[in-house]
Amino acid sequence: MLVKVLTGVFDPPPASPAVPGACLGPTALAALIAVPAAALNGIRRARRPAIEELRDL
Template sequence: MLVKVLTGVFDPPPASLAVPGGYLTLTACAATAAVLVAALNGVRRAAGRPAVEELRDL
């Protein structure tokens, strides 16, 4: 449907949609790495201090 709507905009119109696979893969890898770094940082901080001190900081 999107290709039909944009047919008048492009000359010549596209035959199909192009999916940027490399960009999507890079974005997913970067997001996964950011979540892992944040999780490991939290685990490292929690392991160094007793639970009572962590609760007091909240």
């Protein structure tokens, strides 16, 4: 759909969207590392009693 919208903007129109693989690889790797890290941190924080969390503030 984006290619159809941008057809009038570009001359000649693109045949397909160009996605640089050099950007997608590191982005996917960062997501694969960040999601489990955030989940583990949430699990670890949930195990502590809430009163201890409040005292640490």
